[in-house]
Amino acid sequence: MAQKHIVIAPGDGIGQEVTAVGKKVVEKIAAKFGHEFTYDEVLIGHVSIEATGSPLTDEALETMRNSDAVLFGAVGHPKYDNDPTAQMRPEQGLFRMRKELGLYANLRPIKLFDELLGASSIKPEVLKGADILFFRELTGDVYFGEKGRKNNGDTAFDMAEYSRYEVERIARKAFDAARTRRKKLCSADKANVMETGRLWREVVQKMSLDYPDIEVEHQYADATAMLLIKDPRRFDVIVTANLFGDILTDEASQIAGSMGMLASASIGDGTGVYEPIHGSAHDITGKGVANPIASILSVALLLDISFGMKEESELVIKAVDNLLKAGYRTRDIADSQTAADKILGTEAIGKLVLTTLDEL
Amino acid sequence: MAQKHIVIAPGDGIGQEVTAVGKKVVEKIAAKFGHEFTYDEVLIGHVSIEATGSPLTDEALETMRNSDAVLFGAVGHPKYDNDPTAQMRPEQGLFRMRKELGLYANLRPIKLFDELLGASSIKPEVLKGADILFFRELTGDVYFGEKGRKNNGDTAFDMAEYSRYEVERIARKAFDAARTRRKKLCSADKANVMETGRLWREVVQKMSLDYPDIEVEHQYADATAMLLIKDPRRFDVIVTANLFGDILTDEASQIAGSMGMLASASIGDGTGVYEPIHGSAHDITGKGVANPIASILSVALLLDISFGMKEESELVIKAVDNLLKAGYRTRDIADSQTAADKILGTEAIGKLVLTTLDEL
Ligand SMILES: CC(C)[C@H](C(=O)O)[C@@H](O)C(=O)O
Numbered sequence A, B: 001m002a003q004k005h006i007v008i009a010p011g012d013g014i015g016q017e018v019t020a021v022g023k024k025v026v027e028k029i030a031a032k033f034g035h036e037f038t039y040d041e042v043l044i045g046h047v048s049i050e051a052t053g054s055p056l057t058d059e060a061l062e063t064m065r066n067s068d069a070v071l072f073g074a075v076g077h078p079k080y081d082n083d084p085t086a087q088m089r090p091e092q093g094l095f096r097m098r099k100e101l102g103l104y105a106n107l108r109p110i111k112l113f114d115e116l117l118g119a120s121s122i123k124p125e126v127l128k129g130a131d132i133l134f135f136r137e138l139t140g141d142v143y144f145g146e147k148g149r150k151n152n153g154d155t156a157f158d159m160a161e162y163s164r165y166e167v168e169r170i171a172r173k174a175f176d177a178a179r180t181r182r183k184k185l186c187s188a189d190k191a192n193v194m195e196t197g198r199l200w201r202e203v204v205q206k207m208s209l210d211y212p213d214i215e216v217e218h219q220y221a222d223a224t225a226m227l228l229i230k231d232p233r234r235f236d237v238i239v240t241a242n243l244f245g246d247i248l249t250d251e252a253s254q255i256a257g258s259m260g261m262l263a264s265a266s267i268g269d270g271t272g273v274y275e276p277i278h279g280s281a282h283d284i285t286g287k288g289v290a291n292p293i294a295s296i297l298s299v300a301l302l303l304d305i306s307f308g309m310k311e312e313s314e315l316v317i318k319a320v321d322n323l324l325k326a327g328y329r330t331r332d333i334a335d336s337q338t339a340a341d342k343i344l345g346t347e348a349i350g351k352l353v354l355t356t357l358d359e360l
C-alpha cells in the first residue's frame, strides 16, 4: 500500500479524451492493489491560455512540482499553427514544464505488439522483434536557445546550444539503460555539420571508455532516419539531441504500427511527466476515435519509473496486450483484416481495459 | 548538336566508383546524339585535403563555376567521423561548393521503379505509385550560420538562420514545380518551436495567395517524418529547410527501395551540380559493389535541367528501367527473389547501361 499524489494535465484536443482514459486506469490500479492515490487536475496549453491568459501558470507548475508524478496529454491548437506571428503559444506551456521540472531525459520505447504486425506500413519480416528505446534530450537545443528576428523582422534565427554537462547526463542514462538491455548504443548527431554535434560525439566517445561492455556506434541523424526504416532491428538504445529526437521518434512510431501506441516518460531532477508521443490532433478531436493506448501505456511507465511498481505496470501492459489479442482495435491500428465490430472508439477501448484489469 | 563543358568531381569513397560510371554514360549519350562534351576533373573532400591541403581549392571552384554543369560524387572519410575535433573536414568542400555556386535549391525526386516494389522495407501496397519531389533549401540554416564553442570549449553552439528572401526563392521553385505536377505542396517546418520555422510558414502562406491553383499544406517536420512512411502517396512536392531536408530525404530513400537509387540536382544562380544523395560509404569502398544508378540518374537530371536535353535524359532513365526489368540488380536492391547470377557489381551494371543505350 503506497500513498501517491498524481497531477493530471490533459491539455488540448485529444489530450483530454485519452488522458481521461489514462486516469481511469490509474484509479483502477489503485483500487486493485490497495494504493491510495490522490489527484489534482491542472490546465496547460491552449485551454490554459483561454482560461488564465498563460500557457502554464506558476500555480499549475507548483502543483506539478509538488506531486509524485504527472500524467500529461498534449498541447496545440490549429489557431496557432495557422498564425505563425502569434506571440503566446500553447507549446510554451510544454517547454516551461520541461525546463522548470528539469525533465532533460525523454524516454520513448518503440516496441511493436505482435498482434499489430499487420497494421504497420513496414513489412512484418522487417519489423518482427524490433525493440528500440530512445533517449531524447529534452531541455536543450534550438528548443531553449536564443531565438528571434533581425533586419526589421526579415531574418529569423534560432540558436542550438549544448554543454558538455547536458550531453553527459542524458548519455549516462542511455548507457545505463543499454546495460540492462542488449548492450548496444547508437548516438545520432550531425557532427559532420554542427558544432553541437561534434561536442555531442566527443562526449559520447569519451564516456564509452567507462562502458567497455556497451557496443557504441555513431550515426549521422540523416542516416539514422534511413536505417530506422530499412532495418529497425539493428537498434537497441538510441540517444540523440532534442530536435533530432523529435523527428526520429515520430518517424519510429511507424515501427509500432501507429503513433497512437506510443508512450513516453520525461524524467530528470524531480517529478516525472508521462505522456503519449502523439499531439493534440484537432482533426479528430471530439469524434471519440482517438487511440487511448498511448496514454494507458504512459500510465504503465509512470507506475514503473516514478513509483517503482513493476507488477502494477506489467498488469497494465498485459491488459492492453489481451485486448489486442482479442482483436479489438481503434481505427488507426485496424488493418484490412480487422472485423468492423471490433473497431472501437476511445471510451469503449478504455472500458475494455478496465474490465480486463478486473479479470486479470 | 550542342557543345558543353562538364566538370567531373568524384570526391571520396564510392563517389569515385559511381561517378566513373556516370561519366561513361554522359560520354555515350554525347556519342549517340552527336554532342560535343568536354570534361575537366577536379578534387573535392578528403582526396583534395590530402593532395592540396584544402577540401576545395579556389582553382577547382573556378573550374566548376566556368562549366556548364558539374557531376559530383560524395565527400567524407571515417577519419573525420571519428575525430570530432578535426579543424579541416571534407564536408567543408561540399559546403563551399554549395554556397559559392549559389546552389540554394536541392531537388530530390523520390520515385520507385515498379520493378523494385519488393526491394523496399515498406509494403508494396503502401508504396505503389508514390512520386515525391523534394525541394531542400541548400545554402542556409545551421549549415551556414555562426557556430563555435564558448566556456572554454564546454559549450557548443550552431545558429540556424533564414531570411524572407531565402525562403521565397526556394518556395517559388517548389510552387512552380507543383504546377507542372499534381498541384500539391507540403511545406515542412517546426513553426511550433523555431522562429525560423515561423518565418518559413509566414512566407509560404503569403506566397500561396499567388498560387490559388496549388493545394498547400503545412506540416511539422516530425509529423512529416511519420507521414512519409505511413502514407507516401499523400505527398506531391515537399519544400523544407536544409537540415530537415537532409533528414527527410535520407528517410524517403526507403520509398525508392535504396539510397543507391536516388539522384539529386542542386541549382540556383549559375552552374548546376548533380549528385547521388548517398554518401561516400567507406564501408563498401573498393569492393566494387556500390550501386551506380544514383549517379546514372544524376546524369539524367543534368541532361534535362542544365542542358534542356529531354530526349537524352529520358533515354538514360529508360536504359536503367530496362536493366531492372531484365532482372539485374546491385546488392542493395536485390530482394530474396533475385537470382544470384543477376546480382552485379558497379562496373557490370555500368556496362549493361552502356550496351542498353547502344541498343535503344
Ligand atoms: C508539440 C511540440 C512542440 C513537441 C515537440 O516538438 O517537442 C512534440 O512534437 C513532442 O514531441 O513532444
Ligand SMILES: CC(C)[C@H](C(=O)O)[C@@H](O)C(=O)O
Pocket (backbone or CB within 6 Å): A192, A193, A222, B075, B076, B091, B094, B246, B277, B279
Ligand atoms: C555529407 C553531408 C554533410 C551532407 C549534408 O548533410 O548535407 C549529406 O548528408 C547530403 O545530404 O548531401
